[in-house]
Amino acid sequence: MPLIEVSKLTKTYVNDEVETPVLHGVSFSIERGEFVAIMGPSGSGKSTLLHVMGFLDGYTSGSYRFEGQEASTYDGDATARIRNKKLGFIFQSFNLLPHASVYDNVLLPLHYSDVPESEWKKRTIDAVEIVGLTHRTKYDVTRLSGGEKQRVAIARALVCNPEVIFADEPTGNLDSKSGGAIMQTLQDLNEKHGHTIILITHETYTAEHARRIIRIKDGLIESDTKVAERRHTNGGLLTK
């Protein structure tokens, strides 16, 4: 059973009775442990696809099965639980809580989880260590550089030990050096820790860190190919 199975999925935004179709029927599946990049120009529907897969948004027709169960059968609280337990998110604009420490930011998802409070500290410290920010644990996140902020976001995505990590243009706001380091970190998480990673990007350069690239254009799948020669960057941050 694939982890994610998308079939003839369509999504149409309705705003003031104006219908804007975004996805016109896409089908693919993703197995556990894959590292997939979804590519496409802006407006192609790739972000919408990620939001649907991430239980952040609904879909209009077709089917989306996560771990074999149809997503539309979950109610609001159940989707919140799935997002908390099984999914991790990394956003282009980091989306950290301002004026809070690295520790508090990474800890945040645990507050909404059923992980016993006695484990919170260890989990948080471990996640911060994985992204190599132990020396910044008590820093206010507003004092960090862009690359460091994104690493905090990665640690936050990891702290509940999710099945899938969704990364939406994670290097979009970073210079190429820290962007490379972030990509290498994701690669290591996939290879060494076995996390399934779904990456959204519009840069071929970034996408080639993945094992598989799904190209989307105008709401339809254009191509779905294995990456022949994966790109690796120096400066991965994994410490273990």
Place this chain on the structure above:
Amino acid sequence: MRFKHSIKTAYRGLEQNRARSFLTILGIVIGVTAIILVMSLGQGAQALILDQVKGMGTRTIIVGGGREPKGPSDAGQIFNDSLKKRDLDLLLRRENTPSVKYVMPIVFGASGASYQSDTFNLTIFGASPLMEKIFDMPLKSGTFFTEEDIRGRAKYVVIGNKVKTELFGADEAVGSVIKMKNHNFRVIGVFAERGQDFFNFDEAAIIPYTTAQDYVLGIKHFNRFITEAASEAQINDAADEIKLTLRESHNITDPDKDDFFVITQVDLAGRLSSITSVLTIFLAAVAAISLIVGGIGIMNIMLVSVTERTKEIGLRKALGATYKNILTQFLLEAVILTGLGGIIGILLGAFFSWAIATGITKFTSIAWTFSFPVSAAILGLGVSGAIGLIFGLYPARTAARKSPIDALRYE
């Protein structure tokens, strides 16, 4: 989501906008301060009045001429002349009023009193020697006048402590002559200081009632009869006997047409305390309006805060926060805001009423006691918390209903 964390999160949300949070709760602070102040002063006033009424003696029954004054429109009743000498004689007859121990007629009026170059405005009471017994008024020096002086219309006066100080200073007053309404009165006694009481005897001069009627006030009637029941158990009997005697004397068959009124000390205490209660409640209600206005302010600011933090709400939802989590967070913020306002208001209200009580005791002779209105404090805290809940609900629901993706995209 743990409650402890919710509180911490809410607190952090408020801390980020400290000045705004403070301004927001100002309405609640003022409202609660006002309520505590009004309630505390109301309690103090009530305690003071009850204390003074109790100082009259529990067995005291007051009889007045005319209808009982129940409001400003009855003010004229104070000049009613229905109580006559005949009534006094009938009341003094043992067979008419077996339950009544003492009957003392009283007349009163305002007058200036002068000694040498000093003048003082006081109240003249025309009374009888029973005064000492009914009101328990020990003399500091001198003696009280006698029944003999009543019959002889003696121009003797017993003065209150303040009158003595104002006119004579440290000098001996007994034996001196003071002038009131163009008549010379010999001071034969000075009362010990009583402090603020119901009749304000410290600023009064007591003369024989006959003298007062004939020489000073020029009236034939009495303003009041101050009577005392033989025992506390006989107060109601005594009051009934007085009413029957007076109705017979005035040829009244319908009790609704009484041209006099009878009030026991218990009645008086009850009436006065119900007046202060009503006043207190009315003022507190006015103060409560500012709480509602404060609540609307809270709602307004919470809505702004929800909009401002749309992105944060989206993030929390993406990380697994449920509808309930977000609702709780924003409700708690509102309740913490108003609760904080309530606590500050209670402290301020208590402080101001304490300051006022201290000021009154220090600068006047009124024995005002500060009392912290515990029930009002609990009520104030409860009401401000409830206002947070009620006015926080709409903004909190707005926050909790946001779709995570719309919220995340919000710029």
